Amino acid sequence: MGYSFPDGTNISPELERHIRQLHAVVGNAVTEGRFIVFGAGSTQLLNAAVHALSPDVPSTSSTVVATAPFYPIYELQTEYFASVDFQYQGDTSLWIAGGNSSKTIIEFVTSPNNPDGKLNEAVLKGPNFKAIYDRAYYWPHFTPIPAADDGELKIFTLSKLTGHAGSRFGWAIVKDEDVYNKMLMHMQLNTMGVSRDTQLRALKLLKTIMAEGGGRTIFDFGYQTMKSRWEKLRKVVSVSKRFSLQDVSSHYCVFSGRVRESSPAYGWLKCEREEESDCYGVLKAAGIIGRGGSVFYATDRNVRLSLIKTRDDFDLLVDKLQKLVSAEQDEEEGGGDGNGIEQHVANVTEYQPLRRRM
Amino acid sequence: MGYSFPDGTNISPELERHIRQLHAVVGNAVTEGRFIVFGAGSTQLLNAAVHALSPDVPSTSSTVVATAPFYPIYELQTEYFASVDFQYQGDTSLWIAGGNSSKTIIEFVTSPNNPDGKLNEAVLKGPNFKAIYDRAYYWPHFTPIPAADDGELKIFTLSKLTGHAGSRFGWAIVKDEDVYNKMLMHMQLNTMGVSRDTQLRALKLLKTIMAEGGGRTIFDFGYQTMKSRWEKLRKVVSVSKRFSLQDVSSHYCVFSGRVRESSPAYGWLKCEREEESDCYGVLKAAGIIGRGGSVFYATDRNVRLSLIKTRDDFDLLVDKLQKLVSAEQDEEEGGGDGNGIEQHVANVTEYQPLRRRM
Incomplete structure (x- = not known):
């Protein structure tokens, strides 16, 4: 060749x-x-x-x-x-x-x-x-x-x-x-x-x-998968005051011939509590490894969560987030102190780009 | 993946x-x-x-x-x-x-x-x-x-x-x-x-x-092939005064366990006649497309001929060189004026690297 x-x-x-x-x-x-x-x-x-x-x-x-x-x-x-x-x-x-x-x-x-x-x-x-x-x-x-x-x-x-x-x-x-x-x-x-x-x-x-x-099948499958993941993630975060997700927009889509909402590849999660400026650390303590906002030249109050991992990894992400949010609900109801959160290292790994010249 | x-x-x-x-x-x-x-x-x-x-x-x-x-x-x-x-x-x-x-x-x-x-x-x-x-x-x-x-x-x-x-x-x-x-x-x-x-x-x-x-078979095959091509090329050029090839050296080879002569991938052909400083042009006129010496920051008195083309391309190269050398012999014997040389465009093509920024 x-x-x-x-x-x-x-x-x-x-x-x-x-x-x-x-x-x-x-x-x-x-x-x-x-x-x-x-x-x-x-x-x-x-x-x-x-x-x-x-x-x-x-x-x-x-x-x-x-x-x-x-x-x-x-x-x-x-x-x-x-x-x-x-x-x-x-x-x-x-x-x-x-x-x-x-x-x-x-x-x-x-x-x-x-x-x-x-x-x-x-x-x-x-x-x-x-x-x-x-x-x-x-x-x-x-x-x-x-x-x-x-x-x-x-x-x-x-x-x-x-x-x-x-x-x-x-x-x-x-x-x-x-x-x-x-x-x-x-x-x-x-x-x-x-x-x-x-x-x-x-x-x-x-x-x-x-x-x-x-050429349409892959996109119909892909859209259903991403839409379902995005909805699951959003549902978990929607009841939280501690965390929020980016807003997504809707547009007319020339491919599908109708108005559709975005279903992004990443959740751009924000820690809303004043004292939790290290959102990457907050999530890591709960077994969730995202990519900190500073990697993207934003602050570490944001973390990027990948929705394009394997299904197992995605399900694990949602479970762990669910636990964090449940603990928050318990706290608000005076019933807990957050110790119920599992503090183990995640098996969800994220590729970390090389940051600087060696 | x-x-x-x-x-x-x-x-x-x-x-x-x-x-x-x-x-x-x-x-x-x-x-x-x-x-x-x-x-x-x-x-x-x-x-x-x-x-x-x-x-x-x-x-x-x-x-x-x-x-x-x-x-x-x-x-x-x-x-x-x-x-x-x-x-x-x-x-x-x-x-x-x-x-x-x-x-x-x-x-x-x-x-x-x-x-x-x-x-x-x-x-x-x-x-x-x-x-x-x-x-x-x-x-x-x-x-x-x-x-x-x-x-x-x-x-x-x-x-x-x-x-x-x-x-x-x-x-x-x-x-x-x-x-x-x-x-x-x-x-x-x-x-x-x-x-x-x-x-x-x-x-x-x-x-x-x-x-x-x-791991030895490919090199035994490769060496036999290259040695045979190199010898064919050298034999044709050896009777010429118009063209010469680079000298090759012999060394003890740790792979084969004996002294061997090089069998290079390229013939570095030189036009010896004073007036033939454009050796690339001389060969091209005879249907042989090499790569001119100036590409390699040498003069165009040299041309690189590839010995690692397909067998058909290599055989064609040797045939065309043989005709050039035969015409030279005829001239020396006073029997010809070189018009017998076929002046057609070769189907032996060489990749030409991009020389300068566009």
């Missing part, structure tokens, strides 16, 4: 065709007249996009921003690769007034957002602002699809579509040919494209998706 | 164990007490190594060098990623006198070399000099193995071992734990490790290799 497909590229035309078909069925992205580039998950594509959108002139390095709470890899990756062409420079809000600057400002927009599931839009608008839309969660199991993304640069991944995070496959849909060529160059010099074994796996998965219900 | 193996890393312990076994059989690398990190082919590992060996202090960026002729990706990749931590600064020879500098100088050493097959050693020696040994071709089909590489950082790839270049799998063997941790961090932030599908494919291939003759 050599480096190239018969057309000389590293990109399987058959897989690209299936990706375009899938988007046509779901209605979540405009692909006509657009270029598609493959990457090792969205991770590789995010940095390729920053490179491609940054000016080539060394004296005019671009600024990279995101709005908290946000997925930490945007900052970690941009800082780590430490190119002379771009720098990470904190929260988007600092740059809203900078519209007259000639500097290129690149904004990461995750929509639906990780961690809180919000359908974010780019905050910065103007000729020098460029948005990278991270659309990992823009599938009908997590959110209604209000419209096909028609933007300049959007990134999708197999990871949150079929759950094959370990295959490391993602794709970017790009409007501008020059940006596309720069991203191709990045992939070539970084890894000589995406593993052809991975592309074969992705093709098999997409073929299976398309064969079942014309 | 999630992100991690049960131990929390992205690296299959079973695959790592097979890699160590293979090196033990071949005798080409010391792995005891060393760390192994996986990458998407050697391509990703080369840049990870440059990052890991560069100082973290921004004011003391490192210098990256190689000795011509060399594999072009070293320069292209280092320039493209344009980190504040390192710069590509030309040929090694310029830095030999720089031993007293406090600057870190990182030297790429390809051994056997691509394009000319020489068993290169690091040129720069001293406390501030660090070598990255690219060992893609350090297998018994291409070279005798004089000794196990006992160096600080050496990189291997499946691509020139089994021919699965498209799988994008390589590994680095690292002595220093801090360098290893930095390379792991690089893989995490760049691609979240190597595709688990690719790791599974690599494991299957190494298991197959180990099952056949205890």
Whole structure:
């Protein structure tokens, strides 16, 4: 197995065709007249996009921003690769007034957002602002699809579509040919494209998706599963004054043809008691390991709880939360002191990203 | 399939164990007490190594060098990623006198070399000099193995071992734990490790290799094949005054237990006639597409001819060269003017790397 497909590229035309078909069925992205580039998950594509959108002139390095709470890899990756062409420079809000600057400002927009599931839009608008839309969660199991993304640069991944995070496959849909060529160059010099074994796996998965219900079955299943999990989680928290969850919005969904409520991949839980500012610690003491808010450049009053674990892990999460909330009810009724809470280490583990350069 | 193996890393312990076994059989690398990190082919590992060996202090960026002729990706990749931590600064020879500098100088050493097959050693020696040994071709089909590489950082790839270049799998063997941790961090932030599908494919291939003759069969086959091709190529060129090939050396080989001559992956052909300084053009006119010397920062008086194509492609190469040399003989005997040479476009194609930023 050599480096190239018969057309000389590293990109399987058959897989690209299936990706375009899938988007046509779901209605979540405009692909006509657009270029598609493959990457090792969205991770590789995010940095390729920053490179491609940054000016080539060394004296005019671009600024990279995101709005908290946000997925930490945007900052970690941009800082780590430490190119002379771009720098990470904190929260988007600092740059809203900078519209007259000639500097290129690149904004990461995750929509639906990780961690809180919000359908974010780019905050910065103007000729020098460029948005990278991270659309990992823009599938009908997590959110209604209000419209096909028609933007300049959007990134999708197999990871949150079929759950094959370990295959490391993602794709970017790009409007501008020059940006596309720069991203191709990045992939070539970084890894000589995406593993052809991975592309074969992705093709098999997409073929299976398309064969079942014309591409609709997986999303009907996924939506029912996520909706049911989200409702269970919300029901437990709804009777609590100690904890709260983010609000979710409803929108008309072009895929399902009706108004639907979001069913996000993560609960963005908040500890409401003044003294419980370390919400991660509060939950950990109850055997629940989430991911603390500070990981996402928010405060540790929030914790991200994953709803996309195995069913056993999810059920365990709900049980443990239920116990916490029951103890709270008992306290309010004067009947308990909270000692009934089991203080054991959870077997629910969460991947913790590397936080800083070693 | 999630992100991690049960131990929390992205690296299959079973695959790592097979890699160590293979090196033990071949005798080409010391792995005891060393760390192994996986990458998407050697391509990703080369840049990870440059990052890991560069100082973290921004004011003391490192210098990256190689000795011509060399594999072009070293320069292209280092320039493209344009980190504040390192710069590509030309040929090694310029830095030999720089031993007293406090600057870190990182030297790429390809051994056997691509394009000319020489068993290169690091040129720069001293406390501030660090070598990255690219060992893609350090297998018994291409070279005798004089000794196990006992160096600080050496990189291997499946691509020139089994021919699965498209799988994008390589590994680095690292002595220093801090360098290893930095390379792991690089893989995490760049691609979240190597595709688990690719790791599974690599494991299957190494298991197959180990099952056949205890790991010896593939190398006996590979050596016979390469030796036979090399001899055919050399025989054709040996009667020519117009063309010459690089000399190859003989060494005692720890794998085969006897003295062997190299059988390189590439012929580094030279056009000897004063007026034929564009050797690539001379060969192209005869239907042979090699890769011009300037790609490797040498002159275009040399051309790299690949001996690791399919058998049909190789036979075609030898036929076309034979015609060129026969025409030369005819000319010398006064019997021809060279018009008998077929001037058609070859169906032997060579992958041409992207030369410059777009």
